Amino acid sequence: MSIIFFGRGKPGRMALVGAGFLLLGTTLSGCSRSNEASNRAPVDTSKIAGKINGDFIVKNAATSEEWPSYGLDYSETRFSKLSQISTDNVARLGLAWTYDLGSTRGVEATPLVVDGIMYVTASWSVVHAINVRTGKQLWTFDPQVPRSAGGKGCCDVVNRGVAVYEGKVFVGAFDGRLIALDAASGAKLWEEDTRLSPDSPATITGAPRVYKGKVIIGNGGAELGLRGYITAYDASSGKKLWRWFTVPGDPSKPFENKAMEAAAKTWDPSGRYWEAGGGGTVWNSMAFDPQLNLMYIGVGNGAPWSRNRRSPKGGDNLYLGSIVALNPDTGEYVWHYQETPGDNWDYTSTQDMILADMTVDGAPRKVILHAPKNGFFFVIDRTNGKFISAKNFVPVNWASGYDKAGRPIELPGVRSATPYEIIPGPFGGHNWHSMSFNPALGLAFIPAQHVPLSLADDPKWKYRSNIPGQPMSGIGWNTGSLLGGAATKAKPFGRLIAWDPVRQKQVWSQEQVSPWNGGTLTTAGNLVFQGTADGHFVAYDARNGHKMWESPVGSGVIAAPITYQIDGKQYVSIAVGWGGVFGESQRATDRSSPGTVYTFVIGGKAPLPQFGKYEQGELLSGVPYDKKDVAPGGALYVSNCLFCHGVPGVDKGGNLPNLGYAPREAIANLEAFVFEGAMAEQGMPDFKGKLTAEDVKKLKAFIQGTADSVRGQPAASAKPKK
Ligand SMILES: O=C(O)c1cc(C(=O)O)c2c(n1)C(=O)C(=O)c1cc(C(=O)O)[nH]c1-2
Ligand SMILES: [Ca+2]
Secondary structure, three states: OOOOOOOOOOOOOOOOOOOOOOOOOOEEOOOOOOOOHHHEOOOOOOOOOOOOOHHHHHHHHHHOOOEOOOOOOOOOOOEEOOOOOOOOOHHHEEEEEEEEOOOOOOOOOOOEEEOOEEEEEOHHHOEEEEEOOOOEEEEEEOOOOOHHHHHHOOOOOOOOOOEEEOOEEEEEOOOOEEEEEEOOOOOEEEEEEOOOOOOOOOEOOOOOEEEOOEEEEEOEOHHHOOEOEEEEEEOOOOOEEEEEEOOOOOOOOOOOOHHHHHHHOOOOHHHOHHHHOEEOOOOOOEEEEOOOOEEEEEOOOEEOOOHHHHOOOOOOOOOOOEEEEEOOOOOOEEEEEEOOOOOOOOOOOOOOEEEEEEEEOOEEEEEEEEOOOOOEEEEEEOOOOOEEEEEEOOOOOOEEEEOOOOOEEEOOOOOOOOOEEOOOOOOOOOOOOOOEEEOOOOEEEEEEEEOOOEEEEOOOOOOOOOOOOOOOHHHOOOOOEEEOOOOOOOOOEEEEEEEEOOOOEEEEEEEEOOOOOOOEEEEOOOEEEEEOOOOEEEEEEOOOOOEEEEEEOOOOOOOOOEEEEEOOEEEEEEEEOOOHHHHOOOOOOOEOOOOEEEEEEEOOOOOOOOOOEEEOOOOOOOOOOOHHHHHHHHHHHHHHOHHHHOOOOOOOOOOOOOHHHOOHHHHHOOHHHHOOOOOHHHOOOOOEOOEOHHHHHHHHHHHHHHHHHHHOOOHHHHOOOO
């Protein structure tokens, strides 16, 4: 895989928004399949999900019969007590049914299953309710997210799933709306805009949680200049109950609360951090301890990424890169622990948190287990936020470890204007792909990875400066960092790691074909389930990592599997659909199918659906260009196209096409895509008023020129030398 290219621009990590595959030559066969009316099945809907409340979620944790909330239980363990499927019989696992989600972008949802109905989301926040006994559709709800919202997300038009509570289903739409649906019919009950203003860069990709009758949701958008916050709404009426900002706003205005006043002391106002939002979005993780009456949130990275730009005199920049405990009744701050002081590398702490009770140094402790992007595994006391231990679970080069007080010992040179290889890179040693924790074995299962990338602080950055060469600045990104200016030495990897949090030690690991593998599920049957980037769904022996079973699926997998029991039978389901920030421009399998839910059962005999095949076009040729336009075209490409489309002719294309393999007519007529474009309905931004016809001419030159230089060399050396 190639993430980096050199020479002509300042390239970088692959991400973002929409564009079209069909017109651009990479055909995705089979994507027009959809759920027909005949697919629907009658169900007694009178009592669906009415019983789901806090007591039920706590009680269900003792049996794991249903899967009523995102991480299975309030502790988000993803440890199922079901053991009918075990290491003894998992080899006989077979397909029960598949269900076509009718989507072509990333599918990140953890499905919920209650009362025999599965609630799962596809890309563009579309909700599907499926009768689990038959695999047939009960209803769907499409929030009709305007496709122009695609350009506001950093990382594909994804959704990680719904919450269910007292007969309602809650979904966060990508455009920032929080929507309540009737669980039986899918009818909309209420809708609230979680954004502070219509021009806000806030999106929603995460799954809401419901604690004590409150639907709680954060937003994505730090890359585009958001000030992070989290909001609670009344589950029955949608009334806003509280909102907690994660970073301080303009210090000339009154602070919202004491926590903001304290945080402001750790920011340097000479950087006018509030103008670029400051960041700290709560775009993924939450957990809840009903006994302590504390909820925990994982807080994201800085906006801009570069601390030198955001807070020039330094400072920890609270509460970036932190776990924060809040009172769920009021949204009041209780404590915080900062994992990455003064974040500089997109090191979010938004990775899933798991609450566990364990004996550490002979004493029982109530802890949070956490493996954030920064590559260290944390054990934190969840009663008071005190640091217990941290140890790196992947190679890291930004800190040598943590001192006794829980502060990282930062290494020199990791905040400089000279490009340096940062490990982990901004994709993280672990991203949002859910970790699970098996308390019976005392092991956490981490979908770990490395995606090589170099960073450099960008002294020329200003808020919303759209400058060629500044990554994605053409559509509003504000990293303050330049990417890819130095050769990277570390190899990319994907690795499933079994980690002992008490000893802070790896117990076993499995190497995978590529980074960007799915979340994990572990069970009392001594199993770990995980989907892989190369399109397999796999079961391992949780004790030693031996592969026990696998099935091919229609594309790479990024979401996490679930398990549940109905009519006395245990099922395992997984929502499959390649994408997310890495999967927009990269791939590890040629299989490419629409989003599909797969459900497995012992002795299942259903045939696998026909898989689609991603057809790579020919390397682009014959688009006329002027050589002198290639270099300026490269800088424009970096600031407008790179994170979605990857490096032309070098990357392979993910759920969005690589332009170096597009048909000649498409690139020759690039204007038709860039301005009020042919792919607008797929979510591609409109560059009218942002790029000129002359700019597009340069982009064509860069795309064709790069394809030509790739053709001149064997594939492996397509990465230019320094
Ligand atoms: O800072 C943010 O607001 C924010 C939001 C999101 C998101 O909402 O998906 C991601 C990230 N950051 C991010 O850094 C990241 O690596 C990432 C990966 C993904 C994904 O869905 O594949 N989302 C996000
Ligand atoms: Ca981010």
